[in-house]
Amino acid sequence: MTRPICAAILLFDGVEVLDFAAPFEVFSLAGTRIAPGSLQVTTLASRASVSARNGLVVNAQGGLSDNPDFDVVVLPGGPGVERVLRCDPEAVRWIQAAVPKARCVLSICSGALFLASGGWLKQRRASTHHSDLELLRTLEPSVEIVHGQRYVVDGPFVTSDGISAGLDASLFVVDRLLGTEVASATAAWMEYHSDGWRPRPESGSERG
Numbered sequence: 001m002t003r004p005i006c007a008a009i010l011l012f013d014g015v016e017v018l019d020f021a022a023p024f025e026v027f028s029l030a031g032t033r034i035a036p037g038s039l040q041v042t043t044l045a046s047r048a049s050v051s052a053r054n055g056l057v058v059n060a061q062g063g064l065s066d067n068p069d070f071d072v073v074v075l076p077g078g079p080g081v082e083r084v085l086r087c088d089p090e091a092v093r094w095i096q097a098a099v100p101k102a103r104c105v106l107s108i109c110s111g112a113l114f115l116a117s118g119g120w121l122k123q124r125r126a127s128t129h130h131s132d133l134e135l136l137r138t139l140e141p142s143v144e145i146v147h148g149q150r151y152v153v154d155g156p157f158v159t160s161d162g163i164s165a166g167l168d169a170s171l172f173v174v175d176r177l178l179g180t181e182v183a184s185a186t187a188a189w190m191e192y193h194s195d196g197w198r199p200r201p202e203s204g205s206e207r208g
Helices: 017-034 081-087 089-101 109-117 130-139 165-178 180-189
Strands: 005-010 039-045 049-051 057-059 072-075 104-107 151-154 157-160
Touching: 005 017, 005 089, 017 039, 017 072, 017 165, 017 180, 039 165, 072 089, 072 109, 081 089, 081 109, 104 109, 104 165, 109 130, 109 157, 151 165, 157 165, 165 180
Parallel strands: 005 039, 005 072, 072 104, 104 157
Antiparallel strands: 049 057, 151 157
8 A cells, every 4th residue: 555645844933823724734634535545744843832923822743853754844934934043953953854855845935944044945946925035035045036926836846925825835735746636626625716726837837
């Protein structure tokens, strides 16, 4: 029997709620109700409980000492991203170990700053929240920023615009890994009526 695709979502103090909740909802629904056993998702953090943006307390399902060999790595954004980069070496080490081994890396909103600081966006196309565009350029001057088309695909990296765009990007990842039928059924079950997640190679949003 083929093992399920394994996805990990990084949590940290100050993480934007929808940034992690949207991919968790999409992936868990796709892997249980729509295509049972195809996709497993877990949340990880450097401590058991984190305080998300606006004070929502979330208990992570696992720690960062867990095996970093995940097929999908999700890096959410939020006001805590810069604090993680400065003050959470365990989380930074986990990112450094997990990203190169993943088949697909999804950053949402300012989560793209994790990728830029690690050097993974060199000469790549990417997006982030509109308030972090200049910081993204500062961290990685060679990045080609594409903003305003919900998400950008460059090789294994999928980077999204801010917050709600992570829902479209997550559905795209399901499309890429499990097929359009599963992604469409997931969106329909969620009553999410949008074409924003669909691949749009004609607009130059996908490469590699």
